[in-house]
Amino acid sequence: MQDLTSTQPLVSVVIATYNMGQYLSLAIDSILQQTWKNLEVIVVDDGSTDSTEEVMAQYRDNTKVIYIKNENQGQPKAKNCGIKNTKGDFIAFCDADDFWEKNKLELQIPQFANPKVGVVYSEVSFIDEHNNRYTKDDHEVRYSGKVTNQMLIENFVPFGTSVIRRECINQNGIFDEEFRMGIDWDLWLRYSLEWEFVYVPQQTYVYRVWSGQMSNNYRGRYDHANRILKKFVSQHGNKLDHKYVRKAWADMYMREAAVYARNEKQFFKPLKKILHGLALDPGKLYGWKVLVKLFLGRC
CATH class of the missing domain: 1.10.1200 (Non-ribosomal Peptide Synthetase Peptidyl Carrier Protein; Chain A)
Known part of the structure; x- marks a missing residue:
């Protein structure tokens, strides 16, 4: 198997952001400060009206940071725009209000030495809107290997921790723009049919919990979950x-x-x-x- 640590293939990191100027530089800097140096950051501004442009001005001369400003089109289109502008062999994600630990890629990328692995994800820690860090004793169950059966019942992959092989995108597509929420669950379900997942138990991603998050919209969340499961089963039922x-x-x-x-x-x-x-x-x-x-x- 290839020694990915010594060869350091390019990793592309997509940040889709909307009015997150107050947190955005923390996210970008946490990626640029990685111990894994061969990377690029694609920031897709989904029509922000806050300080995002001013924040991004400080990265104008950094060749590792690509800034794309679009009209507001929503999360799936923004993430897909970022993916379409990546060049890396591996693609990762960071939400603009979250950030990475410095050794995230160093821990996760070597797991792709197994060519059957399409997605590598990790454990997550937490921070509040005032930058106070804390842990949750959730006892979340994570899975490795062929995970379709488990993924049908629960999306156990913290999205921002995920790194994916480019071949997953080439073979199994990008985010389904029909959905506004739960788009990562839909993606993992599709990828799980052909690829193995690997769980890295270290906390490599810091997730910010605050009052305005989309995840608090339980009505929308369950409406989309129902639609995603129905569509997945209707299209791939013979494989399930x-x-x-x-x-x-x-x-x-x-x-x-x-x-x-x-x-x-x-x-x-x-x-x-x-x-x-x-x-x-x-x-x-x-x-x-x-x-x-x-x-x-x-x-």
Whole structure:
């Protein structure tokens, strides 16, 4: 296998940003300060109206930083624009309000010595909007190898930690611009059909948690998750284990029910979804727990 550490192939890093001028330089500098030196940073400004242009002016003479300013078109188009302007053998991502640890690429790129590996991802740590760092004791389960069955049920890859082989894009495409949210889950599902994933347990990515994030939009998140799963199964159903497809839909209905019961204090809509989920996967203990909590008014 090729020694990627000694040859240092080019890594392209895509930052799609919209009105994140206050954090953007931290993200860019964390990439430029990598111990892995052969890299480029493609910053796609999705029509920002804040200080983003002024921030980017300081990188005007840095040949490793490419700045592209577009009209506002949304996250999928901005990320795809960045990908289309990359030159690297490997492509990575950093959200503009997050940043990398210095040894991220040094830890992850050598995993691609196995030609079957298409995606390498890692553990994540956290920071708040005031730059206070902290950890979460989430006990998230991560997977390596052929991960389609597990990915159907849960997107366990923290997006910003991911590095992908260019051949994944050439063979399996870029982000689906039909979707506004959950675009990484759709991408991983497609890639998982042909490529292996590798999990690196070190924390290489620092994720910022703050009040205005899109991830707080649970209605939009579940609407898109339903659409993504439906489209993936309809297009690739002949390649899937349908036991896991049922489990995936069951998990979707149960978790959606819990979120609606907790946030909107609904009863009948969550009840219908829980029962639907349990019909698909009656052995799912989580669904029974949600059902009991729903009747006790404790969701």
